[in-house]
Amino acid sequence: MTRCVADAGLADSGPNFRNRQVDDGPGSAVAWAFVGARAVRILLIEDDAETAEYVVAGLQGEGHDLEVAVDGRSGLFRAAGEAWDLLIVDRMLPGLDGLALLRTLRAGGITTPTLFLTTMGGIDDRVNGLNAGGDDYLVKPFAFTELVARVAALGRRPQRTAPETVLRVADLEVDLLTRLVRRGGQAVELQPREFELLQYMMRHAGQVVTRTMLLENVWDFHFDPRTTLVESHISRLRNKIDRGRAELIHTVRGSGYCIRAPA
Amino acid sequence: MRLPRLFRTSSFRLTLLYAAVFGGSVLLLFGIAAQSVTGFMIKQIDAITASELAEVQADAGGVSTGALRQVIEGLTVRSPGIFYLLQSADGHVLAGNMLPLEPKPGLRALGWTHQPPEHHTSGGIRGDGLVLPDGAYLFVGVSDYQLGEAREVIIRAGLLGLVAAVVLALVGGVVMSYGTLRRVEAISRASRAIMAGDLGQRMALRGSDDEFDHLSASLNAMLDRIQDLMLGLQQVSSDIAHDLRTPLTRLRQRLELARQREHGVEGLRNALDGAIGNAEAILETFGALLRIAQIEAGTRRAGFTAVALSEMLDGLVETYQPVAEEKRQNLHARVKAGLHVHGDRELLTQLFANLIENAIGHSSTGAEICVEATSATGEVLVVVADNGPGIPAEFRRKVLQRFYRLEASRTTPGNGLGLSLVAAVATLHDAVIDLQDNEPGLRCWLRFPI
Numbered sequence: 001m002t003r004c005v006a007d008a009g010l011a012d013s014g015p016n017f018r019n020r021q022v023d024d025g026p027g028s029a030v031a032w033a034f035v036g037a038r039a040v041r042i043l044l045i046e047d048d049a050e051t052a053e054y055v056v057a058g059l060q061g062e063g064h065d066l067e068v069a070v071d072g073r074s075g076l077f078r079a080a081g082e083a084w085d086l087l088i089v090d091r092m093l094p095g096l097d098g099l100a101l102l103r104t105l106r107a108g109g110i111t112t113p114t115l116f117l118t119t120m121g122g123i124d125d126r127v128n129g130l131n132a133g134g135d136d137y138l139v140k141p142f143a144f145t146e147l148v149a150r151v152a153a154l155g156r157r158p159q160r161t162a163p164e165t166v167l168r169v170a171d172l173e174v175d176l177l178t179r180l181v182r183r184g185g186q187a188v189e190l191q192p193r194e195f196e197l198l199q200y201m202m203r204h205a206g207q208v209v210t211r212t213m214l215l216e217n218v219w220d221f222h223f224d225p226r227t228t229l230v231e232s233h234i235s236r237l238r239n240k241i242d243r244g245r246a247e248l249i250h251t252v253r254g255s256g257y258c259i260r261a262p263a
Numbered sequence: 264m265r266l267p268r269l270f271r272t273s274s275f276r277l278t279l280l281y282a283a284v285f286g287g288s289v290l291l292l293f294g295i296a297a298q299s300v301t302g303f304m305i306k307q308i309d310a311i312t313a314s315e316l317a318e319v320q321a322d323a324g325g326v327s328t329g330a331l332r333q334v335i336e337g338l339t340v341r342s343p344g345i346f347y348l349l350q351s352a353d354g355h356v357l358a359g360n361m362l363p364l365e366p367k368p369g370l371r372a373l374g375w376t377h378q379p380p381e382h383h384t385s386g387g388i389r390g391d392g393l394v395l396p397d398g399a400y401l402f403v404g405v406s407d408y409q410l411g412e413a414r415e416v417i418i419r420a421g422l423l424g425l426v427a428a429v430v431l432a433l434v435g436g437v438v439m440s441y442g443t444l445r446r447v448e449a450i451s452r453a454s455r456a457i458m459a460g461d462l463g464q465r466m467a468l469r470g471s472d473d474e475f476d477h478l479s480a481s482l483n484a485m486l487d488r489i490q491d492l493m494l495g496l497q498q499v500s501s502d503i504a505h506d507l508r509t510p511l512t513r514l515r516q517r518l519e520l521a522r523q524r525e526h527g528v529e530g531l532r533n534a535l536d537g538a539i540g541n542a543e544a545i546l547e548t549f550g551a552l553l554r555i556a557q558i559e560a561g562t563r564r565a566g567f568t569a570v571a572l573s574e575m576l577d578g579l580v581e582t583y584q585p586v587a588e589e590k591r592q593n594l595h596a597r598v599k600a601g602l603h604v605h606g607d608r609e610l611l612t613q614l615f616a617n618l619i620e621n622a623i624g625h626s627s628t629g630a631e632i633c634v635e636a637t638s639a640t641g642e643v644l645v646v647v648a649d650n651g652p653g654i655p656a657e658f659r660r661k662v663l664q665r666f667y668r669l670e671a672s673r674t675t676p677g678n679g680l681g682l683s684l685v686a687a688v689a690t691l692h693d694a695v696i697d698l699q700d701n702e703p704g705l706r707c708w709l710r711f712p713i
Binding site: 124139141191192193219220221222223224225226227228229232233235236 | 546547550554557562563578581582583585586588589609612613616620623624681
């Protein structure tokens with residue numbers, strides 16, 4: 001069972017972690033929970049009361065601050081009129097649909113990170129959503145851990161500063177320009193796909209990245225493979241990075257993976 | 264008042280316009296003909312009179328009034344068709360068959376024949392006059408009656424032609440409009456039948472390859488497409504009804520059993536986890552069905568671009584190698600560099616990922632799996648081959664259908680939709696899919712047109 005605890009090594013701007021005891025039968029497991037440096041202030045624009053309740057209850061439990069708009073027009077009004085860290089927008093809304101709403105916001109210069117909730121099977125929805133200015137999308141119905149991870153990733157999106165060229169976690173170093181990887185000063189040979197995988201995880205160091213997030217961002221797969229694709233690649237990466245050393249790549253049970261310095 | 268339908272057709276209106284244009288051209292044509300014919304006749308008459316006048320003078324041996332008088336008196340008897348006049352300076356007729364004239368020299372046209380009433384005939388005279396040195400006047404003329412006749416004949420012919428042209432145009436218009444109206448009516452009738460629910464109805468083709476045949480063929484193609492889409496929709500509905508009912512029933516039974524039997528928190532939690540797992544599998548199947556239906560609807564075709572197939576296949580093989588290695592299988596690529604197909608990158612990725620996953624999933628430890636791609640004339644060939652158990656020949660078509668699973672693979676995970684998604688994506692790309700025996704194993708061919 002993986003035990004992840006708060007890591008002092010992460011910079012101030014990074015997220016804080018708190019442990020949450022979960023009664024998981026015999027013995028107790030420690031599940032991951034993420035809380036931003038400050039609570040993420042989220043506007044949920046969703047007309048279905050049950051979905052809204054599910055999202056609100058869950059994200060409030062994660063320490064976020066949520067408010068709900070139940071139709072497109074009031075959603076647009078509130079999204080434009082107040083300061084938010086994140087918008088979660090349903091694709092189909094009465095009054096004004098999600099795409100038009102976001103296009104209007106973006107045209108008005110409002111760049112608040114936005115997560116789309118789309119209905120399943122709509123193979124064009126993702127492209128349309130991203131074209132309209134969405135930052136990420138989630139297909140309904142979604143696993144709760146997936147939503148939590150996406151909100152964490154979007155809610156702390158770094159303000160665009162000078163681009164980093166070297167990513168570091170503990171004694172692991174990834175040079176994005178030379179594509180050299182070092183662990184404790186020793187060079188590690190990675191295949192191109194392994195490098196992409198490590199790079200994505202390093203960019204989200206300290207955050208949970210789900211299997212789906214990896215599939216979408218590392219492989220550009222927008223479907224669910226029926227094989228242990230992600231698991232196989234992670235285990236290869238682990239062999240090269242972590243073998244015989246303190247573990248950096250952690251499995252977060254029921255959610256995904258997390259790269260962070262050892263406790 | 265509303266005109267009868269025939270007269271309201273666009274082709275009839277067009278005919279009226281044509282009739283007017285034809286009528287105008289007939290009038291113009293005959294006008295020009297009349298002008299040229301009469302002009303020619305006038306020239307001839309004038310030439311005759313001028314030469315006759317010269318001849319009279321030559322016969323008289325000069326312009327002495329006495330000699331002219333004798334010549335003219337003779338000519339008046341010998342040439343009855345010609346008009347002669349010799350009058351003295353004081354206006355008395357000296358010789359000839361005409362009444363006195365105002366002495367004007369040169370060519371002149373007279374409105375009537377200037378003869379005594381008993382000799383009077385219709386028409387006028389064109390002639391040539393000469394004033395003699397002693398003030399006498401000599402005139403020779405010819406009747407212009409034929410000129411008027413000719414003009415009249417031409418005008419009459421023109422009017423007759425005009426009437427005939429207009430009548431013919433109108434008759435033709437009616438016939439043509441009736442033909443057009445009948446064909447349009449046939450199309451409208453077929454559309455009404457389709458609207459009333461007879462979806463199998465199609466526009467009749469005459470085989471003349473004219474614009475109506477083209478229109479009907481386009482409409483028929485559109486109707487075929489609509490019917491395909493509707494059939495697809497019906498297929499999805501019946502698939503859902505058929506194949507989701509079982510897992511939904513199972514889910515419900517599981518929950519009911521848990522309520523009856525489980526009392527501890529632990530047991531209920533396990534039952535809930537199981538139920539969530541069931542629900543997820545159902546949702547996944549549902550999502551896959553919708554995805555296949557959307558692919559079959561063909562709307563993705565609009566976004567087709569050139570897809571770098573070689574890079575995609577190499578990348579997929581690299582991606583799946585760790586998975587194959589975990590099963591101690593050997594997955595390798597023999598892909599010709601630089602191949603491209605016209606298509607949807609995302610869907611093609613899923614197609615090949617599905618085929619590779621199928622090969623990995625259905626082959627046992629130690630299997631060889633190979634992804635090959637090459638080009639031939641007009642097509643790109645991709646083969647995913649394994650030396651696993653393969654598919655018996657009689658089932659190779661069936662496995663491409665929705666939910667069809669071989670008995671042998673019922674125990675492996677999957678919803679039986681993987682290959683039907685492959686088939687749907689292949690069809691969308693006009694690619695031919697063919698499952699063959701790899702002796703042993705399965706050899707899945709795809710031929711993409713380029």
